Amino acid sequence: MTEAIRRVLKERAVFVGDGFLHLRALWRDPEILSALGPALAALHEGRPTVVAGNQSSGYLLGPLVAAHLGLGFLALRKAPAEVVSALNTARISEYEVLALDPEALTPTDRVLLVDDLVETGTQARAARTLVEGAGATWLGVAAVTAYEEYPELGVRALIRWEELR
Numbered sequence: 001m002t003e004a005i006r007r008v009l010k011e012r013a014v015f016v017g018d019g020f021l022h023l024r025a026l027w028r029d030p031e032i033l034s035a036l037g038p039a040l041a042a043l044h045e046g047r048p049t050v051v052a053g054n055q056s057s058g059y060l061l062g063p064l065v066a067a068h069l070g071l072g073f074l075a076l077r078k079a080p081a082e083v084v085s086a087l088n089t090a091r092i093s094e095y096e097v098l099a100l101d102p103e104a105l106t107p108t109d110r111v112l113l114v115d116d117l118v119e120t121g122t123q124a125r126a127a128r129t130l131v132e133g134a135g136a137t138w139l140g141v142a143a144v145t146a147y148e149e150y151p152e153l154g155v156r157a158l159i160r161w162e163e164l165r
C-alpha cells in the first residue's frame, strides 16, 4: 500500500504559492486514508509506547498510527511566539513554542512522532526536547515526506521531498 500512497502523492499532492504542500488528496481517498496508519507505523521498528503528533497535521496523522498500533496519542500543541489581542488583525504565522501536558509521559515511554512534513526539523527537534525533558525515550519521526533524514532525529518518510517536486 505504501506504493499506492506514493503514487497518489506524486499525482495529486498540491503545491501552492512558493511551494507550500497540501496533502488533501491523501485524506480524501478512503483507501489511502486507511493505509496511512500502517504505512507510517512500518517506517520504524522501535516499538513505541505512545505516538505523538504536532498541531495540526500531526493531529490528523498521529491518531491513525496510534490506532493501528493499539497505542494512545499524545497531542503536542503549537503556540505562537507572540500573541495579539483578538481585535488586532496582525497575523502571527511562525510557531516557536511547542507545549506538552507535563503528566503525559513517564520515563518508561518510548515516543514516535508523526508529522506530514519535515523541512528544517525545527518542530521535530522541539518535540524531541520535550520528550527527553520528560525522561522518555525518543524513537524518531515517521513523516509523509521529508527534506532530509536528520540522523540525530531519526526522520523516515514515505516519499522524499525531491520526488514530489
Ligand SMILES: O=P(O)(O)OC[C@H]1O[C@H](OP(=O)(O)OP(=O)(O)O)[C@H](O)[C@@H]1O
Residues within 6 Å of the ligand: 054, 055, 056, 057, 058, 095, 115, 116, 117, 118, 119, 120, 121, 122, 123, 124
Ligand atoms: O521541519 P520544520 O521546518 O519544523 O517544518 C515542519 C512543520 O511545519 C508544518 O507545520 P505548520 O507549523 O506549518 O503547521 P500545520 O501542520 O498546521 O500546517 C509541518 O506540519 C511540520 O510540523
Ligand SMILES: Nc1ncnc2[nH]cnc12
Residues within 6 Å of the ligand: 019, 020, 021, 022, 117, 119
Ligand atoms: N506544508 C508545507 N509545504 C512546504 N514547506 C513546508 N514547511 C513546513 N510545512 C510546509
